Amino acid sequence: MELFNPTEEHSHLRKSVRQFVQSEVEPQAARFDKEERFNLELFKRLGELGLLGITVPESFGGSGMDATAVVIAHEELSASDPGFCLAYLAHTLLCANNIAVNGSQEQKQRWLPKLCSGEWVGAMGMSEPQAGTDVLAMTTSSSKSKDGYSISGRKMWITNGAIDENRTPCDCLLFYAKSDQHKSDSKHISTFVVERGAKGFSVGQKIEGKLGMRASNTAEMCFDNCLLPIENRLGDEGDSLIHMMRNLEIERLGLAAMSLGIARRSLDIMINYSKERQAFGKKLAQFGQIQAHIADSYAEYQAARCYVYNTARELNLTKPGSRLDSDGVKLIASPMAKRIADRAIQTLGGYGYVAEYVVERLWRDSKLLEIGGGTIEAHQKNITRDLTSSHS
Numbered sequence: 047m048e049l050f051n052p053t054e055e056h057s058h059l060r061k062s063v064r065q066f067v068q069s070e071v072e073p074q075a076a077r078f079d080k081e082e083r084f085n086l087e088l089f090k091r092l093g094e095l096g097l098l099g100i101t102v103p104e105s106f107g108g109s110g111m112d113a114t115a116v117v118i119a120h121e122e123l124s125a126s127d128p129g130f131c132l133a134y135l136a137h138t139l140l141c142a143n144n145i146a147v148n149g150s151q152e153q154k155q156r157w158l159p160k161l162c163s164g165e166w167v168g169a170m171g172m173s174e175p176q177a178g179t180d181v182l183a184m185t186t187s188s189s190k191s192k193d194g195y196s197i198s199g200r201k202m203w204i205t206n207g208a209i210d211e212n213r214t215p216c217d218c219l220l221f222y223a224k225s226d227q228h229k230s231d232s233k234h235i236s237t238f239v240v241e242r243g244a245k246g247f248s249v250g251q252k253i254e255g256k257l258g259m260r261a262s263n264t265a266e267m268c269f270d271n272c273l274l275p276i277e278n279r280l281g282d283e284g285d286s287l288i289h290m291m292r293n294l295e296i297e298r299l300g301l302a303a304m305s306l307g308i309a310r311r312s313l314d315i316m317i318n319y320s321k322e323r324q325a326f327g328k329k330l331a332q333f334g335q336i337q338a339h340i341a342d343s344y345a346e347y348q349a350a351r352c353y354v355y356n357t358a359r360e361l362n363l364t365k366p367g368s369r370l371d372s373d374g375v376k377l378i379a380s381p382m383a384k385r386i387a388d389r390a391i392q393t394l395g396g397y398g399y400v401a402e403y404v405v406e407r408l409w410r411d412s413k414l415l416e417i418g419g420g421t422i423e424a425h426q427k428n429i430t431r432d433l434t435s436s437h438s
């Protein structure tokens with residue numbers, strides 16, 4: 047079995063995303079990074095290509111594909127524009143896939159067609175100003191009354207939270223909140239969806255000056271006694287730990303796939319440059335230290351690639367069960383991408399340090415993958431906890 051393109055459908059997907067990347071993503075990537083702007087128009091094109099609801103069943107407007115397809119799309123987009131790909135991931139995996147897996151039929155019918163077509167931009171709010179890794183310390187609260195829920199609190203670092211420079215909120219934010227009535231139980235968490243225009247829901251700050259992933263918007267989202275009807279709650283009240291954990295698996299796999307794209311592109315650039323550039327009357331590729339950069343990068347990329355695609359093959363989108371390896375792939379792939387982008391800069395010397403040769407942008411973008419969706423330290427903690435508790 048071909049691990050990287052197991053079916054005709056996967057090969058076709060890779061080919062079509064790669065073509066789209068060459069013709070439409072690559073030409074704009076440097077500009078949107080420099081201007082620190084999200085390309086909303088291009089994002090909507092992903093809807094036309096059927097990529098925005100890649101895992102969503104066709105009956106709700108999606109493409110009904112599997113975790114391997116998710117890896118392919120993220121690897122290909124990220125090989126050109128990881129910032130744009132992060133916006134894609136937040137919409138597709140954190141919001142749309144989460145609703146597809148955890149929503150009721152009515153909720154899926156209400157939200158998914160607009161998210162899949164690109165009419166709406168979606169986001170997901172889990173992190174808070176005082177609670178990132180320690181997610182159960184979240185304080186955003188939901189207070190139940192006969193009319194529904196009143197939500198108060200703030201979510202921080204939300205990709206796609208604002209869709210433009212005017213702090214216009216995303217069309218739809220899936221988020222987690224604790225029940226006021228069960229404050230002592232840190233695991234009593236519920237999932238809600240809020241739409242733009244809901245009273246008491248707004249963008250706080252749009253976060254500027256990011257090191258990388260500058261082509262995606264990041265924002266703080268505020269809830270000030272925001273009233274939501276009961277129909278906007280996904281699943282049962284207080285039962286959402288499972289939503290969070292299940293969705294983190296596909297999120298981490300998607301982020302690991304982004305690392306593969308960064309690594310592959312950096313390697314390509316490094317190889318091509320080393321074949322052309324001369325020093326001391328030889329090509330750079332003839333120097334042992336440059337060979338070490340290239341060969342180590344190639345082997346590390348291939349090892350991570352096999353682990354990521356094998357984990358994708360086993361990951362079931364509707365059931366948890368890949369927690370250990372979704373942490374594992376991100377732990378191995380994100381530092382690998384940063385290391386290979388770093389070696390590419392080193393191989394290009396001064397030229398690697400400037401925007402024209404792309405690798406400096408990939409290097410800046412790669413750093414986020416060691417933080418977002420779980421830090422390296424969180425993966426180390428989770429993996430060790432799982433291995434020691436299950437090991438007998």
Ligand SMILES: Cc1cc2nc3c(=O)[nH]c(=O)nc-3n(C[C@H](O)[C@H](O)[C@H](O)COP(=O)(O)OP(=O)(O)OC[C@H]3O[C@@H](n4cnc5c(N)ncnc54)[C@H](O)[C@@H]3O)c2cc1C
Pocket residue numbers: 136170171172173175176177178179180202203204205206256259264414417418419420421422423424427
């Ligand atoms: C550009 C960007 C986009 C993001 N997008 C989203 C999004 O769309 N939605 C969302 O909900 N969140 C998003 N995040 C938030 C991201 O998931 C968090 O930043 C991340 O989980 C880390 O949380 P923190 O920043 O609060 O750091 P902290 O949790 O405060 O961690 C700080 C440091 O302490 C370490 N640490 C913490 N606890 C432990 C421990 N027990 N053992 C060892 N070390 C520990 C961490 O590993 C880290 O090195 C985004 C972040 C960024 C920067």
